Amino acid sequence: MYVWVARPRLLAVRTCVVSMVAVDSQGPQDSAVRMFRRERSIPLRGSAAALCNNLSVLQLPSRNLTHFGVVHGPSAQLVSAAPEGVPLAQRQLHAKEGAGVSPPLITQVHWCVLPFRVLLVLTSHRGIQMYESDGSVMVYWHALDSGDASPVQAVFARGIAASGHFICVGTWSGQILVFDIPAKGPNIVLSEELAGHQTPVTDIATEPAQGQDYVADMVTADDSGLLCVWRSGPEFKLLTRIPGFGVPCPSVQLWHGTVAAGYGDGQVRLYEASTGTLHVQISAHARAICALDLAPEAGKLLSAAEDTFVHIWKLSRSPESGYTEVEHCHGECVPDTQVCGARFCDPSGSSFAVTGYDLAEILRFSSV
Amino acid sequence: MSVRTLPLLFLNLGGEMLYILDQRLRAQNIPGDKARKVLHDIISTMFNRKFMEELFKPQELYSKKALRTVYDRLAHASIMRLNQASMDKLYDLMTMAFKHQVLLCPRPKDVLLVTFNHLDAIKGFIQDSPAILHQVEEIFRQLTEVKCFFLLCLWQTYGGLSAGEFQLIRQTLLTFFQDLHIRVSLFLKDKVQNSNGRFVLPVSGPVPWGTEVPGLIRMFDSKGKEVKKVEFKHGGNYVTAPKEGSFELYGDRVLKLGTNMYSVNRPVETHMSGASKNLAPRTQENIAPNPLAKEELNFLARLMGGMEIKKPSGPEPGFRLNLFTTDEEEEQAALTRPEELSYEVINIQATQDQQRNEELARIMGELEVTDQPRQSASKGDDLLAMMDGL
Numbered sequence A: 001m002y003v004w005v006a007r008p009r010l011l012a013v014r015t016c017v018v019s020m021v022a023v024d025s026q027g028p029q030d031s032a033v034r035m036f037r038r039e040r041s042i043p044l045r046g047s048a049a050a051l052c053n054n055l056s057v058l059q060l061p062s063r064n065l066t067h068f069g070v071v072h073g074p075s076a077q078l079v080s081a082a083p084e085g086v087p088l089a090q091r092q093l094h095a096k097e098g099a100g101v102s103p104p105l106i107t108q109v110h111w112c113v114l115p116f117r118v119l120l121v122l123t124s125h126r127g128i129q130m131y132e133s134d135g136s137v138m139v140y141w142h143a144l145d146s147g148d149a150s151p152v153q154a155v156f157a158r159g160i161a162a163s164g165h166f167i168c169v170g171t172w173s174g175q176i177l178v179f180d181i182p183a184k185g186p187n188i189v190l191s192e193e194l195a196g197h198q199t200p201v202t203d204i205a206t207e208p209a210q211g212q213d214y215v216a217d218m219v220t221a222d223d224s225g226l227l228c229v230w231r232s233g234p235e236f237k238l239l240t241r242i243p244g245f246g247v248p249c250p251s252v253q254l255w256h257g258t259v260a261a262g263y264g265d266g267q268v269r270l271y272e273a274s275t276g277t278l279h280v281q282i283s284a285h286a287r288a289i290c291a292l293d294l295a296p297e298a299g300k301l302l303s304a305a306e307d308t309f310v311h312i313w314k315l316s317r318s319p320e321s322g323y324t325e326v327e328h329c330h331g332e333c334v335p336d337t338q339v340c341g342a343r344f345c346d347p348s349g350s351s352f353a354v355t356g357y358d359l360a361e362i363l364r365f366s367s368v
Numbered sequence B: 001m002s003v004r005t006l007p008l009l010f011l012n013l014g015g016e017m018l019y020i021l022d023q024r025l026r027a028q029n030i031p032g033d034k035a036r037k038v039l040h041d042i043i044s045t046m047f048n049r050k051f052m053e054e055l056f057k058p059q060e061l062y063s064k065k066a067l068r069t070v071y072d073r074l075a076h077a078s079i080m081r082l083n084q085a086s087m088d089k090l091y092d093l094m095t096m097a098f099k100h101q102v103l104l105c106p107r108p109k110d111v112l113l114v115t116f117n118h119l120d121a122i123k124g125f126i127q128d129s130p131a132i133l134h135q136v137e138e139i140f141r142q143l144t145e146v147k148c149f150f151l152l153c154l155w156q157t158y159g160g161l162s163a164g165e166f167q168l169i170r171q172t173l174l175t176f177f178q179d180l181h182i183r184v185s186l187f188l189k190d191k192v193q194n195s196n197g198r199f200v201l202p203v204s205g206p207v208p209w210g211t212e213v214p215g216l217i218r219m220f221d222s223k224g225k226e227v228k229k230v231e232f233k234h235g236g237n238y239v240t241a242p243k244e245g246s247f248e249l250y251g252d253r254v255l256k257l258g259t260n261m262y263s264v265n266r267p268v269e270t271h272m273s274g275a276s277k278n279l280a281p282r283t284q285e286n287i288a289p290n291p292l293a294k295e296e297l298n299f300l301a302r303l304m305g306g307m308e309i310k311k312p313s314g315p316e317p318g319f320r321l322n323l324f325t326t327d328e329e330e331e332q333a334a335l336t337r338p339e340e341l342s343y344e345v346i347n348i349q350a351t352q353d354q355q356r357n358e359e360l361a362r363i364m365g366e367l368e369v370t371d372q373p374r375q376s377a378s379k380g381d382d383l384l385a386m387m388d389g390l
Helices: A006-015 B006-027 B032-046 B049-055 B064-075 B084-104 B108-127 B130-158 B163-177 B185-189 B275-279 B293-305 B327-336 B356-366 B379-388
Strands: A020-023 A036-043 A056-060 A065-071 A075-081 A087-094 A106-113 A118-124 A127-132 A138-143 A157-163 A166-171 A176-180 A189-194 A201-206 A218-222 A227-231 A237-242 A251-255 A258-262 A267-272 A278-283 A289-295 A300-305 A309-317 A324-333 A339-344 A351-356 A361-367 B080-082 B204-206 B216-220 B226-231 B237-239 B319-321
Touching: A036 A351, A056 A106, A056 A339, A065 A106, A075 A106, A106 A157, A118 A157, A118 A166, A138 A176, A157 A218, A166 A201, A166 A218, A218 A251, A218 A258, A227 A258, A251 A289, A258 A289, A258 A300, A267 A289, A267 A324, A278 A324, A300 A339, A309 A339, A309 A351, A324 B216, A324 B226, B006 B032, B006 B049, B006 B064, B006 B084, B006 B108, B006 B130, B006 B163, B006 B319, B032 B064, B032 B108, B049 B130, B049 B293, B064 B084, B064 B293, B080 B084, B084 B108, B084 B163, B084 B327, B108 B163
Parallel strands: A157 A201, A201 A251, A289 A339, B080 B319, B204 B237
Antiparallel strands: A020 A324, A036 A361, A056 A065, A065 A075, A075 A087, A106 A118, A118 A127, A127 A138, A157 A166, A166 A176, A176 A189, A201 A218, A218 A227, A227 A237, A251 A258, A258 A267, A267 A278, A278 B216, A289 A300, A300 A309, A309 A324, A339 A351, A351 A361, B216 B226
């Protein structure tokens, strides 16, 4: 049987020193917002796998709870925690089994917040599993069709996002599967298959449409670094393609019509979603970026990479020119940790959580 | 999971095994020609053509413990013998060394440079052998032939892969090594490993080739003209990469990961501490009964069927190699090894029988279990029960 040795782990956590680095060299102002302090971490049953975007956070402010989802390998763990990081409940999910030498590996878990419900989506090397938000009941299963895949091709789904009443999931072949989700019940239908990518999809980002027509409200990224910008609706429409640079783009975000993309060479680029025009290029990290996240209320962008650093950026629109501008707010080194997931834990971006490869805990930080 | 990962895993672990054996053979004062013969026998088994064909077939990775049986067999491809404790230590050292290399690879693609470093060293092991010249010619002849075939396999498998595919390979390797935190004294001494078994990730030195030193924000107008440039403090202390390592047959790999870190005055040691019990949570692999074990065994049988093992029954007497300084230490290690690091379940002793369809049956038949036999109804169930214990 599994033995969870909690106490020595907590002790080990306390001795682990996390250094604060790099208060911004630029501005002297609002230093209070810039400093983050390490909070009590949340123990996990298994360590986090070396995947990109390997942390999903669902904030439930009304219930004073935060849900965390982390992939271990063939299993994923859901933990809900009170604000002080006290773990309250946890659940283990597994990928549906199929033929093969070893149990299928999970590629991502992500909560999709839809207008009337929240679903937890799990992608693996076999298919797509959709659960009620607490992971208790699987409401839908979509098996991947490896049909024309060559034997050397790894078949998997990866990249999950909700757009309106749709859930979009990327695949190994570059397709985006669009599922129509009813307000309740398991009657989920695959409504569309979008072609735009030729290489495996890495990540999908969406934002609520502002009510205008032809507004870009979804962006998808792939292993070649290509970005596709879409307008959602009963029929999704491809608006722009932003070419890559030969390095993968593991993570994307969308904020007020601006695409933020993090690349395998440590660069973060900001594009105008509707036109694909490059506005900002940041030499942000020394290793591959593994996760981006947005705190929409504050316009804060988080970037996390395998170089052990997490950076927080402030995005703004210059009032004169209308261009997107960026300011560096905070840099956090998580020593000797190949970061694999990082997310803000509140809409204002005053706290964030980090996971690392081989690390059996979720690290939490909040502003002082 | 990438199905192209096994060759890289096998070759690099094999390379590390040769480094360690080479060092221990010297430390144990095994005569030079005998020591070289051992390395040659292992190398020619590793690069056996039939084995290579099986190795390079697209396939999933085996579990850590299943792969150990492959190395168990490989290590015994010569007149040298290792007992359980020494074999455990050898495998621990190999796996931790390659885990370190994969983790510190600047770019996912650079795991190929690590492989080239190992292959360059293996080439050195073969060339450096004046004492057994008559065999060298034969080895060279075989080797040129095998080398061509091997390079073709390597080129076909990894030649045109994209950065994304290499990333998947690296993720697959890291999944294989997940939750393995054995402390290696050489790493602790060199400060590349912390006392909790985790590796140190440096935040200084050259950035990967093709990556800019972090610390600059550039903003552009709608016409693509740079309008503003702001520096920020990243927190690391990086410099530009001097040059890219060579992916050619010969050349400067630049990267030092994967080169031989052992020497006579840097002996091979491992610390197997109880502390790692608490730090490394048990993995799925150890706890869940694996219904796929039979299939894994099947794959394993096919792979190992390609291995040609010379029986130590020739004119030369065999000898036992000890990975520890003394026999007492070795005995002690066997007794104190933490339970979760125990591999003592299967011992596949395949022989020369090459007939594909008989292999599985044979290996099943020869499977030896060193702990108490379990009670189960059928032969197949027995096998699964054994593999569950893996």
